[in-house]
Amino acid sequence: xxxxxxxxxxxxxxxxxxxxxxxxxxxxxxxxxxxxxxxxxxxxxxxxxxxxxxxxxxxxxxxxxxxxxxxxxxxxxxxxxxxxxxxxxxxxxxxxxxxxxxxxxxxxxxxxxxxxxxxxxxxxxxxxxxxxxxxxxxxxxxxxxxxxxxxxxxxxxxxxxxxxxxxxxxxxxxxxxxxxxxxxxxxxxxxxxxxxxxxxxxxxxxxxxxxxxxxxxxxxxxxxxxxxxxxxxxxxxxxxxxxxxxxxxxxxxxxxxxxxxxxxx
Numbered sequence: 001x002x003x004x005x006x007x008x009x010x011x012x013x014x015x016x017x018x019x020x021x022x023x024x025x026x027x028x029x030x031x032x033x034x035x036x037x038x039x040x041x042x043x044x045x046x047x048x049x050x051x052x053x054x055x056x057x058x059x060x061x062x063x064x065x066x067x068x069x070x071x072x073x074x075x076x077x078x079x080x081x082x083x084x085x086x087x088x089x090x091x092x093x094x095x096x097x098x099x100x101x102x103x104x105x106x107x108x109x110x111x112x113x114x115x116x117x118x119x120x121x122x123x124x125x126x127x128x129x130x131x132x133x134x135x136x137x138x139x140x141x142x143x144x145x146x147x148x149x150x151x152x153x154x155x156x157x158x159x160x161x162x163x164x165x166x167x168x169x170x171x172x173x174x175x176x177x178x179x180x181x182x183x184x185x186x187x188x189x190x191x192x193x194x195x196x197x198x199x200x201x202x203x204x205x206x207x208x209x210x211x212x213x214x215x216x217x218x219x220x221x222x223x224x225x226x227x228x229x230x231x232x233x234x235x236x237x238x239x240x241x242x243x244x245x246x247x248x249x250x251x252x253x254x255x256x257x258x259x260x261x262x263x264x265x
Contacts, residue, residue: 008032009039009157013046016143016158020051021083022095023264026143033154037073040156045219047159048079054227055085056107056165057216058138061152062201062208062232070152075202077212078160079221085228088135088168088257094264096164098141100240102259103233104186104248106179106198106205107136107167114213114223123210127173133205134170135255136230137248139163140237147237167228168248168257180204182252184234189244196235205231 012032019026034040048054058078061067067075084096111131114121121129140147141163148155155161179198186194198205208231216223240246240261247258 009043013043017047017050034157040153043157051081053082054079055082056080056228059208059231072152076156078162080165084164086166090166091260091262094262097261101237103138104184104235105136105230107134107228107230109228112225130173132170133173135168135250135257137166137257166257166259169255171253176206178252185249186235187247194235201232
């Protein structure tokens with residue numbers, strides 16, 4: 001039987017799941033909010049059970065300064081539903097784009113399923129299980145009034161701030177060290193490009209992968225061949241004006257990803 005504390009957390013999970021694919025905003029009650037990251041992850045797991053198939057995983061707080069700002073002890077992840085995982089050039093539907101900020105991220109596609117037997121995988125073994133590295137654009141999302149509006153633990157509980165993901169071109173992984181210092185350029189029509197790179201992520205773009213895999217497997221998530229894992233923003237969070245085309249370019253892999261936000265009806 002659920003105790004009162006757990007029951008309140010489950011109520012929050014049900015509220016978030018109910019509005020996940022709409023534009024309604026939730027204002028959580030104070031006693032529904034998680035007090036630590038473990039509680040936040042349990043709320044997230046309850047939500048994800050109700051969202052259908054997973055197409056990708058986004059990692060969050062993979063930069064130490066971001067973790068400090070959010071008050072989080074470690075990185076987190078958000079399972080991205082299949083219906084929110086798009087191909088290059090997509091128009092993102094208005095009902096899943098409450099916020100219109102984007103992040104340019106390297107995405108790593110699994111070549112095989114990872115199972116409980118891979119819980120002890122080392123970095124070399126994990127890299128061998130990755131087929132290709134891709135240009136991606138993540139659109140973080142919140143069911144609350146804004147991203148991080150109720151603090152870092154609530155952001156994790158809000159399905160890991162999952163919005164949507166666009167997966168662009170890619171190439172075989174090869175030597176991942178080439179990704180660390182290469183530039184990443186985010187272009188928005190009518191604006192000056194924003195330049196960044198993978199070195200800002202702890203350990204570079206591949207640095208957060210192993211901790212993610214161990215955490216996801218321990219929590220019972222399925223990591224399937226074809227899933228794409230994005231490991232953190234190379235260009236920060238950038239707001240996009242309505243109707244403007246966004247393109248993220250990744251010269252290290254000779255690839256790009258682009259999207260546009262659909263206008264609300």
